[in-house]
Amino acid sequence: MRESANLENSAPAIPIARHMLLQTSDIDEARERVGKVFCPHRIEFVGNARKLDFHQSFASIGRLALSYVSYGAEVEIDAGVPEDWFMVHTTDRGQCGMQIGGQDVLADSRTDAVSSATTGLKMRWMNNCGQLVLKIERRALEDHLCQLLNDELRTPIEFLEGAPSESAQAYRRMLNFVVSETEHEENFYNSPMGLKNLEGTLMTLVLTGFRNNYSEALLHSAQGVAPRHVRLAEDYIRAHVDEPISISDVAAAAGVSQRTLFDGFQRFRDKTPMAFLKAIRMEAVRKELLRADAMASGVSVTSIAVNWGFTNLGRFAESYRRRYGELPSVTLRR
Structure with a gap:
């Protein structure tokens, strides 16, 4: 010792x-x-x-x-x-x-x-x-x-x-x-x-x-929390995550121009508003895959992904693998 x-x-x-x-x-x-x-x-x-x-x-x-x-x-x-x-x-x-x-x-x-x-x-x-x-x-x-x-x-x-x-x-x-x-x-x-x-x-x-x-x-937290329009945009995205929303919808809900919205997200969230939407939807897909019964009729990675707005399944699977370290099909089997 x-x-x-x-x-x-x-x-x-x-x-x-x-x-x-x-x-x-x-x-x-x-x-x-x-x-x-x-x-x-x-x-x-x-x-x-x-x-x-x-x-x-x-x-x-x-x-x-x-x-x-x-x-x-x-x-x-x-x-x-x-x-x-x-x-x-x-x-x-x-x-x-x-x-x-x-x-x-x-x-x-x-x-x-x-x-x-x-x-x-x-x-x-x-x-x-x-x-x-x-x-x-x-x-x-x-x-x-x-x-x-x-x-x-x-x-x-x-x-x-x-x-x-x-x-x-x-x-x-x-x-x-x-x-x-x-x-x-x-x-x-x-x-x-x-x-x-x-x-x-x-x-x-x-x-x-x-x-x-x-x-x-965190770098900008000393200068204050994210401005109100960024938080309004995030709240709108979370409330409508299962709907087909556009960047103009988000900007209108936040009450700012699209450029101001992009600048706010880049500075305080280090991503675009639509990348934020994608991340929220990806997390929703993962939760549904983990809860789903892989043997149930009609349950598949494709059906769940499409339901959350991911239509390019190849790109979705690769993004999912990079984020979670495994393919969505593996998550579903677990």
């Missing part, structure tokens, strides 16, 4: 070792335990190697949790779409090739990666790779973002590939502090006030440090 853990150090010490959860050489036992902590997944050895040296430590931090994982072997993991969790993957040694939605990321000691609740996650761990993973409840992060923006969320939070901001380095420093605190019986987050502030600080650093579809809105 060590007194503190520095993520820049490549020494093979185990962070949060005081909270060791499991050590095993059985890949099925490792899969079962990791599935309970994170989400159900498939795991396979790569190549001829069949020797596992798995370690996992785990510390709960309210609606967040911190877990260190290493497999000691080259393995491939398909986690599907987590749905209920966001995860920040900080690699302290080795490398992990990750596919998050349609984005390929090589996570190492210099590059953190964030996997979203609504996008597929696949990983290829190298033999000596170890990751410290911060798990955040989806509802907790969504609620926190609403507080930061003083507004409702119109589309799911989705983290994107891109250079991290300076807040990402602040996230690393904060993570080192949390790791150090886990080694003490009496720590900062034992008290309700300390826990609440720690949760909020970590979530703020994640949202501001790593590029996502709300980064532009």
Whole structure:
């Protein structure tokens, strides 16, 4: 056991070792335990190697949790779409090739990666790779973002590939502090006030440090929330999402010109009004696919997609795959 853990150090010490959860050489036992902590997944050895040296430590931090994982072997993991969790993957040694939605990321000691609740996650761990993973409840992060923006969320939070901001380095420093605190019986987050502030600080650093579809809105939040015409347009779109509406309909409902409407959406939502409409409809399709009975008569991806205004089925399927990490037909079968 060590007194503190520095993520820049490549020494093979185990962070949060005081909270060791499991050590095993059985890949099925490792899969079962990791599935309970994170989400159900498939795991396979790569190549001829069949020797596992798995370690996992785990510390709960309210609606967040911190877990260190290493497999000691080259393995491939398909986690599907987590749905209920966001995860920040900080690699302290080795490398992990990750596919998050349609984005390929090589996570190492210099590059953190964030996997979203609504996008597929696949990983290829190298033999000596170890990751410290911060798990955040989806509802907790969504609620926190609403507080930061003083507004409702119109589309799911989705983290994107891109250079991290300076807040990402602040996230690393904060993570080192949390790791150090886990080694003490009496720590900062034992008290309700300390826990609440720690949760909020970590979530703020994640949202501001790593590029996502709300980064532009967060950047402008200090200058005020989205103007009234943008919020009126969003309310109109949500109320008429199942109807054939046009940009002129939306602009009229917001009481502004189409150009003003476009400018407002680009500045505060980082997308066009019709892209916002498409995202709302895509989310509606996904919810209906998840609820539908694939064996029921008349139920198909085509019927559901067309019902929500997607007539180019090839383009729809590709957009759906990029957003959720799987084809709509796979969602329907689930």
